[in-house]
Amino acid sequence: MSPRLDSIRIVLSRTTHPGNIGAAARAMKTMGLSRLHLVAPKHFPHIDATARASGAEDILESCRVSETLDEALEGASFRVAVTARHRDLSLEVYDSREAAQIALDEAQRGEVALVFGTEMSGLTTEEIGKCQIISTIPANPAYSSLNLASAVQIMAYELRMTLPIGKKSQGKLPELATFEEIEHFYQHLEETLVRIRFLDPNEPKRLMQRMRRLFARSRLEKTEVNILRGILRGLSEHHGNEIV
Amino acid sequence: MSPRLDSIRIVLSRTTHPGNIGAAARAMKTMGLSRLHLVAPKHFPHIDATARASGAEDILESCRVSETLDEALEGASFRVAVTARHRDLSLEVYDSREAAQIALDEAQRGEVALVFGTEMSGLTTEEIGKCQIISTIPANPAYSSLNLASAVQIMAYELRMTLPIGKKSQGKLPELATFEEIEHFYQHLEETLVRIRFLDPNEPKRLMQRMRRLFARSRLEKTEVNILRGILRGLSEHHGNEIV
Numbered sequence: 001m002s003p004r005l006d007s008i009r010i011v012l013s014r015t016t017h018p019g020n021i022g023a024a025a026r027a028m029k030t031m032g033l034s035r036l037h038l039v040a041p042k043h044f045p046h047i048d049a050t051a052r053a054s055g056a057e058d059i060l061e062s063c064r065v066s067e068t069l070d071e072a073l074e075g076a077s078f079r080v081a082v083t084a085r086h087r088d089l090s091l092e093v094y095d096s097r098e099a100a101q102i103a104l105d106e107a108q109r110g111e112v113a114l115v116f117g118t119e120m121s122g123l124t125t126e127e128i129g130k131c132q133i134i135s136t137i138p139a140n141p142a143y144s145s146l147n148l149a150s151a152v153q154i155m156a157y158e159l160r161m162t163l164p165i166g167k168k169s170q171g172k173l174p175e176l177a178t179f180e181e182i183e184h185f186y187q188h189l190e191e192t193l194v195r196i197r198f199l200d201p202n203e204p205k206r207l208m209q210r211m212r213r214l215f216a217r218s219r220l221e222k223t224e225v226n227i228l229r230g231i232l233r234g235l236s237e238h239h240g241n242e243i244v
Numbered sequence: 245m246s247p248r249l250d251s252i253r254i255v256l257s258r259t260t261h262p263g264n265i266g267a268a269a270r271a272m273k274t275m276g277l278s279r280l281h282l283v284a285p286k287h288f289p290h291i292d293a294t295a296r297a298s299g300a301e302d303i304l305e306s307c308r309v310s311e312t313l314d315e316a317l318e319g320a321s322f323r324v325a326v327t328a329r330h331r332d333l334s335l336e337v338y339d340s341r342e343a344a345q346i347a348l349d350e351a352q353r354g355e356v357a358l359v360f361g362t363e364m365s366g367l368t369t370e371e372i373g374k375c376q377i378i379s380t381i382p383a384n385p386a387y388s389s390l391n392l393a394s395a396v397q398i399m400a401y402e403l404r405m406t407l408p409i410g411k412k413s414q415g416k417l418p419e420l421a422t423f424e425e426i427e428h429f430y431q432h433l434e435e436t437l438v439r440i441r442f443l444d445p446n447e448p449k450r451l452m453q454r455m456r457r458l459f460a461r462s463r464l465e466k467t468e469v470n471i472l473r474g475i476l477r478g479l480s481e482h483h484g485n486e487i488v
Contacts, residue, residue, distance in 0.1 A: 027394055032384040055389050097405065138404055140276040145299050150271055153394045154401050160382055161341065198478040207471070214468050218461040227454060234442040235479070 002032060002163055007107040009035040010152060011072045011115045013127060018043045020119065022052030022060065023149030029056035031156035032163075036063035037072040037113075052149075069115070069127055077110030078103065081131035082155055083122050084144050091134045099135030100158035114155055119148050177225040185225050186212060192232045246276060246407055251351040253279040254396060255316045255359045257371060262287045264363065266296030266304065267393030273300040275400035280307035281316040281357075296393075313359070313371055314427070321354030321420035322347065322463065325375035326399060327366050328388050335378045335460050343379030344402035350463075353417045358399055363392050373453060374423070376460040421469040429469050430456060436476045 010028055015021055021044060025036055036059050038044055044065065053060050066072050073079055080103055081091070094102060103112050115131055117123030128134065137154050139146060146154075177185075190208055193199035199207050218224075254272055259265055265288060269280055280303050282288055288309065297304050310316050317323060324347055325335070338346060347356050359375055361367030372378065381398050383390060390398075421429075434452055437443035443451050462468075 023391065023394075026389070026391060029387045030383045030390045030394070054391075055387060137401070139274045140404075143273045143299060145270070146274045147267065147270060147298075147397075150267075150274070150394065150397045153391075153397055157381070157398050157401075160384075161339075193475065196475075196478050198475050210468065210471060214462050214464070217463065218458055220458070224454065224458050227451070231437065231440075231442050234440050 004104055004107040004163065005032045005159065006034065007110070008033060008103060008112045008114065008159065009037055009072075009076065010156075011037045011039060011069070011113050012041070012148070012152075013039040013069055013072075013115060013123065014118045015041045015044075015148065016119050017148075018046030018049040019052045020148045021046075022049035022054070022056075023147075024116075024152040025049075025053045025056040025059040025063070027149050027153035028156050029059055031153075031160040033156050033159070034059055034062070036060070038063055038065045039069050039072045040067055041065065069130060073113055073115075073130060075111050076113035078106035078112045079131040080112070080114045080133055080135050081123055081128040082114055082116050082135045082137070082151060083128065084136060084139065084146065091128065091131065093134045093136060096135055096137045096154055096158050097162075099133060100155065100162045102133065104159060104162050116148060116151060174221045174223065177220045177222045181222065181225050182215070182220055185215075185220075185229055188229055188232050192235060195236070248348055248351040248407065249276045249403065250278065251354070252277060252347060252356045252358065252403065253281050253316075253320065254400075255281045255283060255313070255357050256285070256392070256396075257283040257313055257316075257359060257367065258362045259285045259288075259392065260363050261292070261392075262290030263292040263296045264392045265290075266293035266298070266300075267391075268360075268396040269293075269297045269303040269307070270300040271393050271397035272400050273303055275397075275404040277400050277403070278303055278306070280304070282307055282309045283313050283316045284311055285309065313374060314423075317357055317359075317374060317423040319355050320357035320423050322350035322356045323375040323423065324356070324358045324377055324379050325367050325372045326358055326360050326379045326381070326395060327372065328380060328383065328390065335372065335376060335457055337378045337380055340379055340381045340398055340402050341406075343377060344399065344406045346377065347379075348403060348406050348408075350420070354420045354422075360392060360395060369453075373456050374427075376463060418465045418467065421464045421466045425466065425469050426459070426464060429459075429464075429473055432473055432476045436479060439480070 010033060012021060012024060021041060049060060050057060080099055106112050117127060137146060137151055189211060194201050254277060256265060256268060265285060293304060294301060324343055350356050361371060381390060381395055433455060438445050
């Protein structure tokens with residue numbers, strides 16, 4: 001867990017479908033968030049919430065439930081309203097990626113809340129007014145109806161992607177073939193192509209150039225060059241007499 | 245709609261819960277994707293799929309259903325396996341953001357498929373072997389169990405975020421080989437390796453998997469597949485009698 005993610009809470013205001021609460025908990029946990037606050041949920045606890053949490057029940061169990069948004073925002077020094085709509089308000093609007101960066105920066109020095117409204121109508125103007133910035137998730141203008149848990153998933157994902165430690169590690173990479181090994185392979189390949197009369201040494205055209213281009217794109221590994229040369233050798237040894 | 249998003253299909257293999265199919269359709273539509281292929285879904289059509297689609301029923305109605313992954317990949321010249329697991333003999337692995345960039349680049353010159361496995365166990369090794377790169381979604385190592393529709397949502401979101409507004413076009417790129425062309429090449433290669441007794445069909449080990457991995461990294465072009473098959477054919481025709 002990252003200390004910065006631990007300073008970020010997800011606030012769901014007046015959620016209608018308990019299934020979405022469970023799915024949001026799961027979405028949070030997959031990305032390393034753990035603090036959930038529910039404001040006046042229509043049904044909670046509920047069997048649908050538990051079912052959709054699917055391994056993230058601990059987040060439901062430790063979540064806080066309050067009657068008002070103010071209670072859910074207590075102690076949060078930075079508050080982000082996540083909404084699809086731009087309202088005629090003076091808050092700054094950022095897309096989800098920028099907002100995640102800002103939220104993580106703020107999480108270094110205080111508590112941060114990401115606030116999500118109801119499934120049908122999102123956040124009210126009054127709720128948005130309690131936040132400092134608006135985060136919008138870019139979507140298809142013809143159909144921007146993101147599911148609530150999907151919106152939580154995307155914001156949580158952006159937070160994780162923005163974490164310095166969230167960056168992928170490739171693990172141990174296979175060793176690449178050296179220049180000499182690859183040149184020997186090309187030479188071996190060329191000889192074989194001449195032998196099977198696919199390549200006419202008097203009119204080679206650009207066949208070997210093409211082969212080089214193809215294998216260059218692969219970035220051949222040591223083991224692969226060995227296998228390829230094994231195949232070429234297999235050809236010669238097995239049929240050497242007939243082919244020559 | 246973006247012409248590039250129109251070249252990208254989402255393939256869901258052997259989905260267990262129809263609700264996830266509907267939620268995936270909704271996730272796609274919010275980000276401007278419209279082409280859904282289902283491989284042997286456990287239940288479809290189904291009332292849960294329709295319920296969760298919630299405004300994206302058109303995507304369910306126009307989706308294609310097939311019995312095999314091969315059918316769903318027909319015509320797809322670039323194929324991305326979306327999976328949480330890194331396997332021993334894996335393809336090149338990119339995180340979701342990098343993979344979205346690559347997929348959009350490839351969508352400029354051909355059809356692209358993003359392939360998702362089952363809820364419980366993801367994609368099989370064989371299914372992954374039909375793809376060229378792996379996309380992993382960074383997640384909490386202690387709980388990386390992303391819901392299927394959430395995974396679709398994140399990939400679709402990344403595609404949309406990556407859509408260039410004014411980026412330069414790469415110029416005309418050589419045409420990539422299609423899935424079928426590449427599969428025929430692998431088949432031809434395997435037959436040839438058996439013939440020259442480099443590959444023992446009774447103990448194939450992982451030779452073909454390794455070959456697939458090597459050529460997957462190359463992103464074979466149409467002309468290159470033709471040359472490679474020409475070489476294999478040259479071998480057989482020229483020395484057919486001796487070799488058999």
